[in-house]
Each structure stands twice: as C-alpha cells, then as structure tokens.
Amino acid sequence: MWRYILKRIGFIVIALFFVSLITFILIKSAPGNYIETERLITQNLTDVNVPPDVKEAWEKMYHLDKPEWQQFLIFLGNAVKFQFGPSFKYPTKTVENIIVETYPVSLTLAGLAMLLAIVIGIPLGILSAFYKDTLIDRIAIFLSMIGTSIPNYVMAVFLIYILALTLHLVPSIGWGQPVNYVLPVLSLAIGPIGSITRFMRSSLIETLNQEYIKVARAKGGGFIQVVIQHGVRNSLIPLMTVIGPQLAYLSVGTLFVENLFNIPGLGKFYSSAAVYRDYPMVMGTTLFFAGIVMFVNLLVDIVYGLLDPRIRKLDMNRS
C-alpha cells in the first residue's frame, strides 16, 4: 500500500515537472512581452518603447534578465516552496497570495456542487433502478443524459432564464449573499448528478440480479432491507470511480461558471491572467490546478483501495 502511494506521488511529481516545463517553454515562445503590450493597451500609446531603466528594473524584479534555463530553475526552486513571485498585473501581490485568497471560493462552489450531486444523484439512481423500464426510469435516464452532455455554462444560461428571469426565485446577478450560490452551484451540479444517477442505476440493477438479493427477498426482506442495506451498500464503493473524475473536473470546471456569473474565484483570475498574458500568474495557477487534479485522483484511488480490499490486492501490487 505505502509503496503504491509513494510510486503514485513520484509519478505526480514527474508529471508536475512536465507541466512546468511545457508551460515555461510555451510562455517563452509566446509572441509579445507584457510590459510593452500593457503600455499599448492601458495608455493608448502607439510607441512601444519603454524607458530602458524602467524595463531593466522590471526585468530584474521578475528575474527576466537572467538566461532562460536559469529562470526555469529559479521558478522550479520557488515552486517547490509554493512561491511563484509577484504577478505582472498586480505587482504588489504574489501569485500564491492570489491563489490562497481566491481558491476557497472555487473550492466552495465545487464542494457544494459535488455534495448536491451526491444527495440528489444517489436516490435518483436507486429510484430509477428499482422502477426499471417504467416512466420514472425513462425520465431519469433522459434527464441524466442531458445533464452529462450539456456543458455547465450552457446549463447555467437555462437555469438563469428559468429560475431567475421567469420564476423570480433567485437573483440572476450579484455576489456575496448565500443566495447567489444557488445558480452557480446548481449549474455545476447537474453534470455530476447525471453521471451519478446513471452509474447508480446500472450498478444497482446488476447487484439486484445477484443470488444473495434473491435470497434476501425470498426470506421476506422489505424494500429498505433488501435494496438499501444489501443492494445500495454494494454499489456505493464503485461509485467512487465516478465521483473521483467528477471531483477533479469540477476543481477546474468552475472556471466557466465563475466567468459567466462574475464570481471572484481562482478560475476567473486564471482566465483573465491568460487573456492579459500575466505569465507568473498563468504558470503558478496552471501548476496549482494540475497538482489539484492529480492529487484528487490519487486520493480517490487510495480511498477506493481502503474501501475494497480486492482492489488493494489487485491494483496496487501490479503497479
């Protein structure tokens, strides 16, 4: 078990190294340079010549005066300590400060969405498996299909239109009150709800066909006893395989919803950093997001292994 975890962590470190190398190379080969384009955009100047002393001081602050391989090493050395230096756009703030300030917002969105998806998805899946091939089942399947295929930012549009503009249940814009969380969280949750429902349904149908369920039924077990205690319990562990990727996706996927609803989360800052070519911010956040996605995947695999001893023996010894 420990060997497996260490091996996976080693793989994550290698992958993160590649992420930083790729982003670094990409950024260095990108045309244009921040200080000149910024001057063009913000001051409406036609002349891109920044005074040499300003440019020199600026380059010194971001270590841009050193050779590129040295810049990369400096970046790597600092990244290990979770330091990414000051941002281009907000020179008084460091990238790690921005991440620490804004990521909780994204995390709350993703966490609430996942929670909602589990709370709605599991019962819906059970219902649909129990009433297999009836109208309830068909509707549930159709809805989950729509939920899984339509991207969350398009879902958000429909939710705003129905819940805010037609039914006037929640405000469509604004941020700060708890009620403002309703629309973003709902639009993020619909995809995972669909996946969980579909998985729960098919897994439960398979479990309910097992011999021991028939035995439990023959012994006179009721709905709760048979379906919930024997059936659902055995379907919950493999459900981790669905929740894991969804969680990893959500931790980056809030980006669109944050942009659409103008929520000051890390996704919003990340995308505007990419638009403005705020390279320290882009590099730091890309690495952070990549780390989160891979760490969540690892966590899910470990939990899965802890819950199901068969997997622990099989998978972990092999790899």
Added chain:
Amino acid sequence: MGEFTIPVNKNIDSGGKPPSAEHSDKTTRRSYFGVLWRRFKRNKISLISLYFIVFLIALAIVGPLILPFDYKTMDYTALYQKPSLKHWMGTDDGGRDMLTLIIYGLRNALIVGFGAGLVEILIGVTIGALAGYFGGRLDNILMRFVDIMFALPSFLLSLMLVVVLGRNLFTILLAIGLTSWAGMARLARAQVLSIKQVDYIEAARSLGASNSVIIFRYVLPNAVGPIFVSLSFNIPGAMMVESGLSLIGLGIMPPMPSWGALINIGSRFILSTPHLILYPAITFALTILAFTFVGDGLRDAFDAKQSD
C-alpha cells in the same frame, strides 16, 4: 444464430469488402456497413440526431453563402432587436443579425469539432497502434508518455497553447487536438492488443504479409468501431472546449463569432434581451445532444453482442 453470424464476421475481417460469391446465401448479402446501418436505424432518437447533424453541416456550408447579412457589419439603427421577419433571431448589441452569428458559430464549432477529432485520431491511433502492435520496449516508452499526457489537465494545456499559438480557427483546433488524444491512444492500443491475438492475423503473417499490410489491412479496420464511437463523443467535447475558450475570452478572435463568445456577450444583457443568450445556448445544447445520441446509437450498433 452462430451459423448466420460467421459469414458476416468474415466480411468484417476483410476490411468492409462485400462478401465473395460463394458465401452469398440470403443472410450474407448485406455488407458490413449495411448491417451497422440496420442496427443504428433501430434507435429512433439516434437516427433523428444523425439527420439533424447532416442538416447542421449543410446549414454551416450553405448558410454563409445565402444569408443576406454578414458577421462583421454593424448596424447601429437596429440594436437589440427582438426576433422579426427581417431578423429571425433578432440582433445583438452591435445590430448584427443573430441568426447569421449563430450559423457562423455553428460553422466554427463544426470545423473545430471535426478538425480536433481528426488530429486526435491521427496522433492517438498512430501511437496506440504502434505501442499495441510492436509491444515490448516501444510500448513501454510510448505508454508512459501517454500516461503523462493523460494525467495533465488537457483544458489548461489547450488554453496555454492558444495563448502561444494565437487565436484563429486552425490554432484552436490544433490546441484542442494536440492535448486530448491520450484516451484515443489507450483505446487504440487495447483494440490492437486484442485483435493481434486472433488467428487470421497469424495466418496473414505466415502467408508473408508485412507489418504495415497487417496493421492497415487487418488490424485497424477491425478496430474502427470503438474508435468511431469514441470520436462521436470527442467531437462535442472539442466543441465545448472551443466555446469554453471563447466564453473566457480566449477563443476565436472577434468579430468572428463563436457560441461561447455569444453566450458571454449575451450574459451582459440577459435582463433586458434574454434572446441574445438563449438562442446560441439552445442551438449549442441541441447540437451537443445530437452528437451524444449518435454516439450512443453507434455504440449499440458496433456492439457485437447485439443480433444483427
């Protein structure tokens, strides 16, 4: 039942060529694709979705030629108009015709979707097939590379690539294709691994067929099913990335419209003129759903467990 399926399978083995004359009793006259089509047709939603996609493709090709408006010209005498006979879907904040913008958005989404899908297949299938067919050390090296690509968050990488390469249709298509082929490579490898065990591959090799002949004539044609199914889900996936990039301001350069950009602009006027955001969102949702339903239908059609 076994009797009947054997000739059909032989037909698959020869890479989709019609069965030879001596096998043509009444059940084997159908070609491989005929069988697939018969199975596919059974699912009515998938069939309707396929017709809808064909209609969309036709619209994307013909639309720009016959539309009376273009996507660039602003008309400040007709801002924020509600749908009318002249402007079927109203006009946007620059007085541009929404229908025109949506059709251009459709065209761009289709180009990026199919283009990125093609790039994914070219890279993924090549790497997967090489790894699966030759095995050994080459397999090991290639698949570790695939593992790393698979672990990297592909959306972040395509976003970076777009920042570097620039923001036109081709670079976006490339940025999406280059970062999301890892799943395809794994799929192709698994397919090739299982197919190369089959006896007729052994037979072909003992008859002196070269590696390239075996790969292209015998292995890949048989692996085509799952790859096509996967493609039909990757195309809408690429469209979502394209629109997502536009939504956050990193998609195709304006004034060229994209559904994501239309949704982004529309969100600013959602209180006053909701049709600006609703129409692109509805078209987008319907397109994505159509591709998903076709994918489902294809998966069932390729499923060998089904009777013909």
